[in-house]
Amino acid sequence: MPELPEVETARCLIADQALHRLIVDKDADRLYRALKAAVDSATAKGGVHTGDVIAARHPGGTCPRCGAEMRHGTVGGRSTWWCSREQVRGG
Numbered sequence: 001m002p003e004l005p006e007v008e009t010a011r012c013l014i015a016d017q018a019l020h021r022l023i024v025d026k027d028a029d030r031l032y033r034a035l036k037a038a039v040d041s042a043t044a045k046g047g048v049h050t051g052d053v054i055a056a057r058h059p060g061g062t063c064p065r066c067g068a069e070m071r072h073g074t075v076g077g078r079s080t081w082w083c084s085r086e087q088v089r090g091g
């Protein structure tokens with residue numbers, strides 16, 4: 001059964017919020033905690049569009065934590081945004 005577009009959008013927004021919290025890490029426990037924190041925050045605030053990085057997801061947007069430019073791209077077939085300073089590719 002195909003998913004509703006809203007469900008896919010919600011997953012993308014939660015993933016961006018979780019990855020913004022995570023910065024760079026390969027540890028599954030930290031990834032789980034970052035995802036849980038993003039879901040808990042969205043639930044407490046009333047929805048996935050309430051995350052602090054969501055408003056920065058546009059051309060010219062800046063990271064709500066450090067003020068660096070937000071970058072946009074496609075990863076794994078989905079559109080995503082990330083902080084150009086804090087979310088850099090690891091080795």
Ligand SMILES: [Zn+2]
Nearest residue numbers: 063066083086
């Ligand atoms: Zn940043």
